[in-house]
Amino acid sequence: xxxxxxxxxxxxxxxxxxxxxxxxxxxxxxxxxxxxxxxxxxxxxxxxxxxxxxxxxxxxxxxxxxxxxxxxxxxxxxxxxxxxxxxxxxxxxxxxxxxxxxxxxxxxxxxxxxxxxxxxxxxxxxxxxxxxxxxxxxxxxxxxxxxxxxxxxxxxxxxxxxxxxxxxxxxxxxxxxxxxxxxxxxxxxxxxxxxxxxxxxxxxxxxxxxxxxxxxxxxxxxxxxxxxxxxxxxxxxxxxxxxxxxxxxxxxxxxxxxxxxxxxxxxxxxxxxxxxxxxxxxxxxxxxxxxxxxx
Amino acid sequence: xxxxxxxxxxxxxxxxxxxxxxxxxxxxxxxxxxxxxxxxxxxxxxxxxxxxxxxxxxxxxxxxxxxxxxxxxxxxxxxxxxxxxxxxxxxxxxxxxxxxxxxxxxxxxxxxxxxxxxxxxxxxxxxxxxxxxxxxxxxxxxxxxxxxxxxxxxxxxxxxxxxxxxxxxxxxxxxxxxxxxxxxxxxxxxxxxxxxxxxxxxxxxxxxxxxxxxxxxxxxxxxxxxxxxxxxxxxxxxxxxxxxxxxxxxxxxxxxxxxxxxxxxxxxxxxxxxxxxxxxxxxxxxxxxxxxxxxxxxxxxxxxxxxxxxxxxxxxxxxxxxxxxxxxxxxxxxxxxxxxxxxxxxxxxxxxxxxxxxxxxxxxxxxxxxx
Numbered sequence: 001x002x003x004x005x006x007x008x009x010x011x012x013x014x015x016x017x018x019x020x021x022x023x024x025x026x027x028x029x030x031x032x033x034x035x036x037x038x039x040x041x042x043x044x045x046x047x048x049x050x051x052x053x054x055x056x057x058x059x060x061x062x063x064x065x066x067x068x069x070x071x072x073x074x075x076x077x078x079x080x081x082x083x084x085x086x087x088x089x090x091x092x093x094x095x096x097x098x099x100x101x102x103x104x105x106x107x108x109x110x111x112x113x114x115x116x117x118x119x120x121x122x123x124x125x126x127x128x129x130x131x132x133x134x135x136x137x138x139x140x141x142x143x144x145x146x147x148x149x150x151x152x153x154x155x156x157x158x159x160x161x162x163x164x165x166x167x168x169x170x171x172x173x174x175x176x177x178x179x180x181x182x183x184x185x186x187x188x189x190x191x192x193x194x195x196x197x198x199x200x201x202x203x204x205x206x207x208x209x210x211x212x213x214x215x216x217x218x219x220x221x222x223x224x225x226x227x228x229x230x231x232x233x234x235x236x237x238x239x240x241x242x243x244x245x246x247x248x249x250x251x252x253x254x255x256x257x258x259x260x261x262x263x264x265x266x267x268x269x270x271x272x273x274x275x276x277x278x279x280x281x282x283x284x285x286x287x288x289x290x291x292x293x294x295x
Numbered sequence: 296x297x298x299x300x301x302x303x304x305x306x307x308x309x310x311x312x313x314x315x316x317x318x319x320x321x322x323x324x325x326x327x328x329x330x331x332x333x334x335x336x337x338x339x340x341x342x343x344x345x346x347x348x349x350x351x352x353x354x355x356x357x358x359x360x361x362x363x364x365x366x367x368x369x370x371x372x373x374x375x376x377x378x379x380x381x382x383x384x385x386x387x388x389x390x391x392x393x394x395x396x397x398x399x400x401x402x403x404x405x406x407x408x409x410x411x412x413x414x415x416x417x418x419x420x421x422x423x424x425x426x427x428x429x430x431x432x433x434x435x436x437x438x439x440x441x442x443x444x445x446x447x448x449x450x451x452x453x454x455x456x457x458x459x460x461x462x463x464x465x466x467x468x469x470x471x472x473x474x475x476x477x478x479x480x481x482x483x484x485x486x487x488x489x490x491x492x493x494x495x496x497x498x499x500x501x502x503x504x505x506x507x508x509x510x511x512x513x514x515x516x517x518x519x520x521x522x523x524x525x526x527x528x529x530x531x532x533x534x535x536x537x538x539x540x541x542x543x544x545x546x547x548x549x550x551x552x553x554x555x556x557x558x559x560x561x562x563x564x565x566x567x568x569x570x571x572x573x574x575x576x577x578x579x580x581x582x583x584x585x586x587x588x589x590x591x592x593x594x595x596x597x598x599x600x601x602x603x604x605x606x607x608x609x610x611x612x613x614x615x616x617x618x619x620x621x622x623x624x625x626x627x628x629x630x631x632x633x634x635x636x637x638x639x640x641x642x643x644x645x646x647x648x649x650x651x652x653x654x655x656x657x658x659x660x661x662x663x664x665x666x
Contacts, residue, residue, distance in 0.1 A: 092617065098379060099617055102573045105566065106613030113607035229562065236437040269448040273441040280438050284430050
C-alpha cells in the first residue's frame with residue numbers, strides 16, 4: 001500500500017490540482033444552472049478568453065506582474081461578460097431551457113471564432129510565474145511546483161466561496177434562489193439582480209480559471225469545448241446548485257482523470273464519461289443534488 | 296415532466312390543425328388533400344433541382360438532406376417525445392461506421408448498407424435506451440452526452456475496425472444493381488428517395504395513436520400514466536425508433552462522404568443539430584430540416600469563402616434567431632395561419648401565452664427544487 005501510494009503520489013497530487021482548477025471553473029456554472037436554470041454553454045468560451053488573456057500578457061516573458069494583471073483583468077472581463085450575458089438571457093427567462101442554450105452556444109461560437117481571428121489557430125504553452133516553474137520530488141516522481149500552488153489556490157477559493165454562500169446574507173439569498181426562486185421574488189427581492197451578480201461572478205471565475213489553467217493546459221483553440229464538457233460533468237456529478245457538490249465533483253473528476261490516465265491508460269478516455277454514467281445511474285440527481293423532485 | 300423537455304414550439308404541438316383533439320381540427324382534417332399540395336410541390340422542386348444547379352450545389356443539397364434526416368430523427372425524440380438528447384450523434388455514428396464496413400466488406404449495393412445501418416442504430420439504441428429514458432430533463436441531457444462521448448471514444452480506440460483517428464476511409468459510393476452512382480445528380484436522387492421514405496415514416500409515426508401518446512407524455516407524463524399508459528415503454532420505443540432513423544442518416548452519410556471520423560459521433564454534431572432543431576422549430580419535423588439546411592449551407596458551402604469562419608456566422612444566426620424567431624422557422628408558418636384565419640390549435644397556441652401548452656412557463660419548473 002505504501003509502495004502503491006508513493007508510486008502514484010504524483011498522479012494523486014496532480015489530480016487534486018486538476019480538481020482545484022475544475023472547482024473554480026464549475027462552481028459558477030453549477031450555481032447559475034441550479035439557481036436560474038440558465039445552461040451557460042458559453043462557460044467554456046469564457047475559460048478560453050482567460051487563456052488568451054494570459055497568453056497576451058505573458059507571451060513576452062512571464063512575470064508576477066503580468067500574471068496577477070492577467071488574473072485581475074480576467075476577473076473584470078468575466079464580471080462584465082457574465083453580466084451582459086445575464087441581461088441577454090432575461091427576455092428568454094420564460095422560454096424553454098433549450099432557447100437559452102441556443103443563445104449561449106451562439107455567443108460561445110462567436111467568442112471562439114473572434115479569438116481565432118485575432119490569435120490564429122496555433123497552440124502555445126505559457127510557463128508558470130517565476131519561482132513556481134521548478135519541479136519538486138514527491139514520492140517516486142516529480143511534479144511542477146505550480147500544480148501544488150494550484151491546489152492551494154483552489155482550496156482558498158473554495159473556502160471563500162463556501163463562506164460567502166453559506167455564512168453571509170448574500171449567500172443566503174443565493175441559496176434561497178436555488179431552492180425556490182418564485183418565493184424569493186415574492187418576498188420583494190429582484191432576482192434579476194441576483195442573477196446578474198451570480199452569472200457575473202461565475203463567469204469571472206471561469207476566466208480566472210482560464211488564466212490559472214494556462215500553465216497547465218496551454219493555449220489551444222479547442223479548449224473551450226473540452227473544458228465545457230468537463231465542467232458539465234463536474235456539475236452533474238456534484239448536483240446542481242450545490243457548492244459542496246461542485247467541490248466534491250471536481251475532486252472526484254480530478255482524481256478519476258489523473259489516476260485513470262496513470263493506472264489504466266488504455267481506458268482513460270472512457271473513464272470520465274463512464275464515471276458520469278455510473279453516478280447518474282446510481283444517483284440520478286447527482287451526489288448532492290435535490291433528493292426527490294416534487295411533480 | 297420537466298421544463299427542458301417541454302416542446303419548443305407550440306405551433307408544432309398540433310401542426311396545421313393536425314389530428315389532436317382541439318376544436319377546429321375536424322374542420323381542417325377535411326382539407327388534408329389540399330394541404331398535401333405544398334408538400335408535393337416541394338417534392339417536385341427537390342426532384343428537379345439537379346437540372347438547374349451545378350454539381351457542387353447538388354452535393355451540398357445531398358448533405359442538407361442527409362443531415363436534415365438526422366435532424367428529423369432527433370425531432371422525434373425532442374419535439375414529439377420531449378427528450379432533449381445531446382448524444383444523438385452516437386446513433387448516426389454507429390450507422391455510419393456500420394454502413395461503411397458493410398459497403399467495404401460485403402456489398403455497397405443500395406439499399407443494403409442503409410438498412411443494416413438502420414438495424415445497427417436501433418440495436419445501439421435498444422442497448423443504451425433502457426438506461427437513459429428513465430431520467431429526464433437536464434439529467435437526460437447529460438446521460439445522452441455521456442453516451443455520445445463514449446461512442447465517439449470507442450470509434451477512436453477500436454482502430455482495427457474503425458481506423459481510429461484516421462477514420463474509416465475509401466468507402467465505396469452508392470451502387471444500384473451493381474452500377475456505382477458516379478454522378479452527383481444520381482447520388483442526390485438516391486439520397487432524396489431515402490429521405491422521402493424515412494421522412495414519411497416519421498411523419499406517419501408522429502400522427503399515429505402512438506405518436507399522439509408520445510406528445511401526451513411530453514406534455515403531461517403524470518396524466519398519461521394515470522390514464523394507463525406506460526411512459527417508460529413509449530419513450531423507450533421512441534428512443535429506439537429515433538436511433539434507427541439516425542442510423543439511416545449515418546448510413547447515407549458514410550457512402551456519400553466516403554469517409555467517417557470519430558467526430559461524426561461526437562458532441563459537436565449532436566449540439567449543432569439540437570440547435571438546428573430549435574432554429575427550425577422542434578416538433579414540426581420539416582422545421583428542423585430547414586434549420587439544418589441553414590447550418591449545412593453556412594458551414595459547408597459558404598464556410599470556405601468565409602476563411603473557415605462559418606461558425607462565426609452560425610453563432611450570429613443563433614443569437615439573432617433566438618430573439619427574432621421564438622418558435623423557429625416553423626413558428627413563421629404558424630404566424631401565416633394566424634393571419635389567415637384562426638383555425639385549429641396553431642393560432643390558439645400562438646396567441647395565448649398563458650396556455651400551459653405553449654411552453655410559456657418559466658424556464659425551470661419544480662424540477663430543480665428539492666421537495
